[in-house]
Amino acid sequence: MFSSADNVVSFSLDDVPVQHREAFIRDVCGRTQRRMEVSPHRDHTLKFDGTTVLLPDMMCTKGSVSLMAWERTAELMDDGNDDIMLSWNRGGSHVSMPGLGDFAARPAVPALLALDRRFSVSTEDSTWSMAIQFKRSLVTPFVRNLDDIRPDYIDGSNPVHRLLFSYLSSLSPDTAPPALTALISRHVTDLLVLALGARHDTASSGVRAARLAAIKQHLSTAFHEPGLNVDQVARKFAISTRYIRQLFAAENTSFSDYLTELRLAYVHSCLIDRRQVLRRIADIAFEAGFVEPSTFYRQFRLRYGTAPNDVRHLAMTAGLPEK
Structure with missing residues (x-):
């Protein structure tokens, strides 16, 4: 042999x-x-x-x-x-x-x-x-x-x-x-x-849908990796970066936008969690995969219309009696 x-x-x-x-x-x-x-x-x-x-x-x-x-x-x-x-x-x-x-x-x-x-x-x-x-x-x-x-x-x-x-x-x-x-x-x-x-159309569309679902599932658990990018995902799933971009474009989004949304959603969930009130926002952002603080703050404000500090303050004071 x-x-x-x-x-x-x-x-x-x-x-x-x-x-x-x-x-x-x-x-x-x-x-x-x-x-x-x-x-x-x-x-x-x-x-x-x-x-x-x-x-x-x-x-x-x-x-x-x-x-x-x-x-x-x-x-x-x-x-x-x-x-x-x-x-x-x-x-x-x-x-x-x-x-x-x-x-x-x-x-x-x-x-x-x-x-x-x-x-x-x-x-x-x-x-x-x-x-x-x-x-x-x-x-x-x-x-x-x-x-x-x-x-x-x-x-x-x-x-x-x-x-x-x-x-x-x-x-x-x-x-x-x-x-x-x-x-x-x-x-x-x-x-x-x-x-x-x-059927030919079923197989073609089904393969695309299954691949996109698998990629999204992977991103949902790997989004916190700072170096995660479309090239890494393409290698993991043995498909081209162009094909991945086409899959996300068919849903009127992009790979990077979808990944950013996952990361921002994670940070937001931490900010409104009273158990994490003492954690530094910068640490939470880094844990979510953001490397540059300025990029994180800009994207967070674009997504939620306010600063991370304001989201946390509003969540922590919600339901408290007014002074």
Whole structure:
């Protein structure tokens, strides 16, 4: 096993001594890495060559595998992994799910598998295979009843499927360097959402809305960091600064204005809190993420129409009897 890039791992069973290959397949490739029981076909020479590209919240594996069955058992489900997997095989796949029945995915058409369910998979030909495993949270906001979708749901003739397949097939150490993994992950997510049944307009607007909501949630807990800026947030969410600005502009505001509003609201809440009457206003402002006092006082007056001292005085004297 070797890594040809920080986010690419390649493996060949040829690197393992012959006498240890079956045990390695079962224990390392199966139970440890895939969290599945693996049963190699007795009439075929063991083969397992593959390359995995690691992306944010997903990974794509391509390779060539000898015939074997894969089973996600109740015992191995104790890892709590509820990822979703799309698995392509040259010979198609036969999927059996206890309580739900048997399904067949045609050659070169993916089987949809949820890792929080028991299932077994076998194939007639895996001389080439490909799988994309991803966090279900990437698609659940946009795909209704994800858990009700059949393993053989995806239509191989669907243009979106062909686009997804081609995109994943093109991934390699050269086309997926670490600097581009975030962008690639976004592209794959949008294609997955569409392939799993969301309308194009729903997927597009839904992705934008979900990303904006996630950014706002992050800002609500990180606004106090003095150095917080749009570049940091863009890196965290693996999107461009331009895209973030577009998301806020669609709500008739800007990233900086939204962040300033969060900080000012925090300061205001402290100023009207009687328990904090002895705290210095400058200390509260700094705690909220303001670095320059003059900037804070100017923005506070613009927002509330009065000075911080006046807000505190009014709050502290409210309800007191007049002299």
